[in-house]
Amino acid sequence: MTTATQFAKQQTEIFENRAPKSGAQLLLEAIEAQGVDLIFGYPGGAIMPVYDVLPRTSLTHILCRHEQGCGMAAIGYARATGKVGTALATSGPGATNLVTAIADAYLDSVPVVFITGQVPSDLMGTDAFQEVDIVGITMPIVKHSYIARDPADIPGMVAEAYFIAGEGRPGPVLIDLPKDVANAVTTERHRWRPYPKVKPEMGTSENISRAETLIRAAERPLFYIGGGIAQGDGVAELRELVERTEIPVVSTLKGLGSLPSDHPHYLGMLGMHGLKAANYAVQECDLLIVAGARFDDRATGKLDTFAPGAKVIHMDIDVAEIDKLRRADVFLDGSLKKNLSALDPFKDEPYEKAQIEPWRELCYSRRSMYEWDYDAPGNGVYAPKLLHDLSRRAPDSAIFTCDVGQHQMWVAQHCYFDDPKDHITSGGLGTMGFGLPAGLGAKLGAPDRTVITVSGDGSIMMNIQELQTLHRYGIPLKIVLLDNSALGMVRQWQEVFFEQNYSEVNLDDNPEFSKVAEAFRVESFVVRERSEVDAGIDRLLAADGPILMHVKIDTMENVWPLVPPGRSNADMMER
Amino acid sequence: MTELQRDKTFESSGVSGTLKVVLHDVSGTLLRTLGTIERRGYDYRDVHCTQRVDGDFDLLVRIEDIGGPRNLDILCKQLERLYNVVSAEKVGRRKRAERA
Numbered sequence: 055m056t057t058a059t060q061f062a063k064q065q066t067e068i069f070e071n072r073a074p075k076s077g078a079q080l081l082l083e084a085i086e087a088q089g090v091d092l093i094f095g096y097p098g099g100a101i102m103p104v105y106d107v108l109p110r111t112s113l114t115h116i117l118c119r120h121e122q123g124c125g126m127a128a129i130g131y132a133r134a135t136g137k138v139g140t141a142l143a144t145s146g147p148g149a150t151n152l153v154t155a156i157a158d159a160y161l162d163s164v165p166v167v168f169i170t171g172q173v174p175s176d177l178m179g180t181d182a183f184q185e186v187d188i189v190g191i192t193m194p195i196v197k198h199s200y201i202a203r204d205p206a207d208i209p210g211m212v213a214e215a216y217f218i219a220g221e222g223r224p225g226p227v228l229i230d231l232p233k234d235v236a237n238a239v240t241t242e243r244h245r246w247r248p249y250p251k252v253k254p255e256m257g258t259s260e261n262i263s264r265a266e267t268l269i270r271a272a273e274r275p276l277f278y279i280g281g282g283i284a285q286g287d288g289v290a291e292l293r294e295l296v297e298r299t300e301i302p303v304v305s306t307l308k309g310l311g312s313l314p315s316d317h318p319h320y321l322g323m324l325g326m327h328g329l330k331a332a333n334y335a336v337q338e339c340d341l342l343i344v345a346g347a348r349f350d351d352r353a354t355g356k357l358d359t360f361a362p363g364a365k366v367i368h369m370d371i372d373v374a375e376i377d378k379l380r381r382a383d384v385f386l387d388g389s390l391k392k393n394l395s396a397l398d399p400f401k402d403e404p405y406e407k408a409q410i411e412p413w414r415e416l417c418y419s420r421r422s423m424y425e426w427d428y429d430a431p432g433n434g435v436y437a438p439k440l441l442h443d444l445s446r447r448a449p450d451s452a453i454f455t456c457d458v459g460q461h462q463m464w465v466a467q468h469c470y471f472d473d474p475k476d477h478i479t480s481g482g483l484g485t486m487g488f489g490l491p492a493g494l495g496a497k498l499g500a501p502d503r504t505v506i507t508v509s510g511d512g513s514i515m516m517n518i519q520e521l522q523t524l525h526r527y528g529i530p531l532k533i534v535l536l537d538n539s540a541l542g543m544v545r546q547w548q549e550v551f552f553e554q555n556y557s558e559v560n561l562d563d564n565p566e567f568s569k570v571a572e573a574f575r576v577e578s579f580v581v582r583e584r585s586e587v588d589a590g591i592d593r594l595l596a597a598d599g600p601i602l603m604h605v606k607i608d609t610m611e612n613v614w615p616l617v618p619p620g621r622s623n624a625d626m627m628e629r
Numbered sequence: 630m631t632e633l634q635r636d637k638t639f640e641s642s643g644v645s646g647t648l649k650v651v652l653h654d655v656s657g658t659l660l661r662t663l664g665t666i667e668r669r670g671y672d673y674r675d676v677h678c679t680q681r682v683d684g685d686f687d688l689l690v691r692i693e694d695i696g697g698p699r700n701l702d703i704l705c706k707q708l709e710r711l712y713n714v715v716s717a718e719k720v721g722r723r724k725r726a727e728r729a
């Protein structure tokens with residue numbers, strides 16, 4: 055990702071190159087200049103000038119079968135590689151099909167540049183064919199956006215777009231390119247006024263030492279970590295600090311893998327489907343050290359009952375998160391990596407571990423007490439056990455992407471992660487249809503790693519067309535389809551909170567997924583019984599090409615524990 | 630409003646005040662700013678915008694919350710997160726009750 059200095063240098067270089075070029079050429083060359091080699095896109099009228107130039111560039115273009123697939127593939131690519139992703143679409147319906155992906159990238163802080171064609175400038179505002187105001191539509195869900203009005207602006211604009219997408223708290227940036235601007239040839243280059251904001255590098259030394267004082271005084275301290283650890287490149291620093299202080303850790307959905315799942319100080323995921331040991335620890339801690347997390351309601355439950363007796367140290371690169379939902383006693387803004395490595399509470403004083411020993415014992419004894427039980431009655435496939443076994447047998451470097459629903463929570467609860475980039479899930483937006491395109495994007499970004507998509511029978515249908523993209527490019531993605539013939543998560547809520555009034559959640563008319571896969575020329579097989587699971591995992595992991603394992607599971611299986619919405623995390627319901 | 634929020638950081642419904650926001654002249658600069666104010670739970674009552682000699686804009690906007698716990702400092706930080714916003718600060722602030 056571009057640094058501020060590189061960005062400034064790029065702006066000067068752009069100004070010096072004055073060969074006559076079209077807007078479309080300038081766009082694609084500027085993208086290449088960012089070091090991008092792979093883009094996801096779908097052509098159409100308004101973006102045709104760009105597609106006309108595309109074959110003459112070094113860019114590899116992946117044609118997904120729906121613009122939403124392009125957007126989510128770009129997200130999967132960005133999350134697996136740590137680079138900025140790129141997605142391209144035409145105006146009107148092409149652009150609106152990107153909207154869900156843009157929102158997904160916004161809520162999960164994923165750096166992606168989205169480029170849309172637009173009707174010619176003179177037709178803008180006339181309700182022209184395939185005209186929508188995509189900049190207006192997406193204004194609340196982008197980090198920034200542009201309408202390119204002059205080809206001479208494009209090189210500087212593109213460099214700034216990639217810079218903004220990746221800097222600070224990452225996020226999506228949109229460039230809307232009218233067709234006439236793409237066609238217009240110019241020798242001009244406009245110097246782009248650089249707006250990068252000056253942000254503090256890290257918390258003040260005064261706040262660092264106040265945080266250290268709080269840590270030294272605490273008897274029941276706890277780390278509450280989130281997606282910011284991975285995004286702020288703070289994994290190693292977090293692990294080092296945790297090992298130095300021996301303070302227990304709970305994680306959000308997005309923070310999973312920041313500590314290995316079997317790390318001695320790790321208690322598990324907190325929140326609505328969190329582990330009991332993790333939720334109880336939050337309730338009882340006297341100091342919450344929040345790193346790259348934002349008090350999301352799925353993590354906190356009823357906010358005023360969350361960590362009621364705790365002081366709060368909040369570290370986040372986005373100052374707008376600090377004090378937003380819970381007042382911080384000490385805040386450390388700027389780089390999480392730098393803040394985590396600066397914190398050294400016991401540098402001058404010997405570490406009185408005895409002070410937190412009873413707390414640690416309580417936390418760890420609860421962790422053993424509430425270990426998962428993988429014994430389930432009957433012969434049917436028990437999804438949590440399947441996922442547990444699959445993730446232990448897959449290579450350590452395997453990446454899991456998933457869709458949204460019960461299967462997503464089972465992945466979070468039962469799979470083993472030792473790096474946050476190993477777990478790619480739609481956390482903030484909770485977007486059904488995310489898993490398959492994100493998986494193919496991740497596999498293209500990390501071709502040497504095993505990538506497994508865990509999907510549900512509801513979710514997979516939302517972007518099922520991307521099976522064709524797997525076939526077209528021979529992308530060896532491994533799909534585990536957990537088919538409970540239901541919109542399982544909604545069904546579970548209707549069972550538990552709506553007195554079993556099941557309404558529009560039954561999917562027992564699902565297509566034969568293995569035949570669907572076959573029609574897309576993707577290898578597929580069905581697992582119906584528990585006794586078939588081991589061989590199924592073998593076949594899945596051994597496959598050379600794309601493969602779909604269709605697993606039939608019990609409709610009535612639920613995700614436990616469950617904190618009812620609006621209730622305290624202490625009120626966990628169980629089986 | 631939650632118990633834990635009932636401290637100096639948050640105020641119950643009835644927050645109003647005037648913000649001074651400096652904006653760069655980029656496309657949609659006013660929309661982005663006013664849109665953020667609305668989406669974050671405030672109505673605007675009065676909007677004044679003038680262009681400065683350096684090309685930036687001074688925006689003065691009087692706002693009132695639409696209910697719920699609100700904090701104008703956080704709104705200012707949320708505005709400053711926008712790339713078209715140079716700075717955002719409170720210039721006046723009263724509780725509605727006190728005005729009565």
Ligand SMILES: Cc1ncc(C[n+]2csc(CCOP(=O)(O)OP(=O)(O)O)c2C)c(N)n1
Pocket residue numbers: 457458459460461462484485486487509510511512513514536538540541542543544
């Ligand atoms: C695009 C979208 N529409 C609707 C929802 C609401 N929703 C959340 S989970 C869920 C059910 C998902 O069903 P499935 O993919 O089969 O997963 P399961 O819960 O059965 O494992 C629904 C409808 C959503 N999250 N995203």
Ligand SMILES: [Mg+2]
Pocket residue numbers: 459510511512536537538539540541542
């Ligand atoms: Mg299902």
